Amino acid sequence: MAAQAVLRSSAPARLLSGSFYIRKGVLASWQHYQSRRPFSNEKVLVELDESTVMKMKNPPVNSLSLDVLTEFSISLEKLEIDRGCRGVILTSAFPKIFSAGLDITEMCGKSAEHYAAFWRAVQEMWLKLYGSNMVTIAAINGSSPAGGCLMAMCCDYRIMADNPKFAIGLNETQLGIVAPFWFKETMVNTVGNRVTEQSLQLGQMYPAPDALKIGLVDKLVTEEKVQSTAVAAMSQWLAVPDHARQITKSIMRKPTIDNLVKHREADINNFVSFITKDSIQKSLQVYMDRLKQKK
Numbered sequence: 001m002a003a004q005a006v007l008r009s010s011a012p013a014r015l016l017s018g019s020f021y022i023r024k025g026v027l028a029s030w031q032h033y034q035s036r037r038p039f040s041n042e043k044v045l046v047e048l049d050e051s052t053v054m055k056m057k058n059p060p061v062n063s064l065s066l067d068v069l070t071e072f073s074i075s076l077e078k079l080e081i082d083r084g085c086r087g088v089i090l091t092s093a094f095p096k097i098f099s100a101g102l103d104i105t106e107m108c109g110k111s112a113e114h115y116a117a118f119w120r121a122v123q124e125m126w127l128k129l130y131g132s133n134m135v136t137i138a139a140i141n142g143s144s145p146a147g148g149c150l151m152a153m154c155c156d157y158r159i160m161a162d163n164p165k166f167a168i169g170l171n172e173t174q175l176g177i178v179a180p181f182w183f184k185e186t187m188v189n190t191v192g193n194r195v196t197e198q199s200l201q202l203g204q205m206y207p208a209p210d211a212l213k214i215g216l217v218d219k220l221v222t223e224e225k226v227q228s229t230a231v232a233a234m235s236q237w238l239a240v241p242d243h244a245r246q247i248t249k250s251i252m253r254k255p256t257i258d259n260l261v262k263h264r265e266a267d268i269n270n271f272v273s274f275i276t277k278d279s280i281q282k283s284l285q286v287y288m289d290r291l292k293q294k295k
């Protein structure tokens with residue numbers, strides 16, 4: 001399956017004397033900006049535009065395979081070290097679906113080594129996105145279960161298409177699996193303990209209007225306006241001095257991040273021993289069969 005992230009890098013925040021611009025507070029030559037060109041490899045395409053937009057493009061439903069996760073982390077890392085990029089809008093290239101979450105086929109019928117590599121890639125994506133110094137805004141243009149919801153929750157601000165057919169939530173228990181502690185902590189940090197406790201046990205998916213009510217998303221707009229609203233929100237977030245915003249973000253998120261870093265290997269071992277159980281493999285298979293039968 002081809003996965004492609006489309007990245008658009010920000011134009012200079014402010015031009016000075018026609019030949020310099022400010023990138024993360026550092027003066028850099030206009031020539032340098034011009035030398036930044038769209039880049040692409042098999043799965044990543046970077047285009048220069050007014051805002052940096054990272055589009056998931058893994059048909060048909062943006063499931064997060066090992067390849068997609070790896071490419072996502074590499075792309076984000078590239079933007080992180082690009083001093084010209086202060087914020088990223090994360091969205092989907094497809095209408096009606098933001099991301100179907102982790103690719104279930106990566107968790108079925110594979111070797112223990114594969115599960116360990118896959119889980120490390122999930123952790124890496126989370127560490128990079130939740131710990132990003134950039135402003136991150138999720139433009140949720142469709143449904144977003146489980147790992148898709150996790151990605152959205154990692155962002156600083158969430159805008160979702162106002163359509164009750166689109167739902168978001170951590171539905172892991174519905175698959176017979178358990179959201180790990182750092183998924184749980186990300187949700188607690190987003191909507192609070194009580195809502196998380198109930199949502200996780202029920203594996204609840206929230207239609208967009210309900211997601212707004214519980215604070216799982218911050219704003220609803222019509223489908224056509226999701227991206228332009230994200231661009232407008234980005235300007236507002238970028239008006240805050242970077243250093244103050246970044247330190248504040250770190251104060252809020254560091255304890256949660258440190259907790260995974262400290263228990264990273266144990267978390268991988270736990271995932272592998274859980275996912276290789278016959279009963280869990282059977283649950284996932286039943287869930288996949290149901291997905292295919294619903295057509």
Ligand SMILES: CCCCCCC/C=C/C(=O)SCCNC(=O)CCNC(=O)[C@H](O)C(C)(C)COP(=O)(O)OP(=O)(O)OC[C@H]1O[C@@H](n2cnc3c(N)ncnc32)[C@H](O)[C@@H]1OP(=O)(O)O
Pocket residue numbers: 060061063097099100101102103104105143145146147148171172175177178179180270271274275288291292
């Ligand atoms: C201690 C250990 C803990 C383990 C923790 C593990 C944490 C797990 C996190 C996860 O993210 S698990 C994944 C959870 N995701 C879901 O439950 C989503 C399932 N999919 C859907 O609900 C729907 O597909 C959709 C996303 C709402 C889209 O619906 P739509 O009607 O547009 O498409 P479909 O016809 O259903 O799907 C098309 C095609 O895609 C396949 N597919 C869908 N989701 C996934 C997926 N997550 N992984 C792999 N494949 C997926 C689906 O089977 C269809 O395939 P084909 O029939 O076309 O072959």
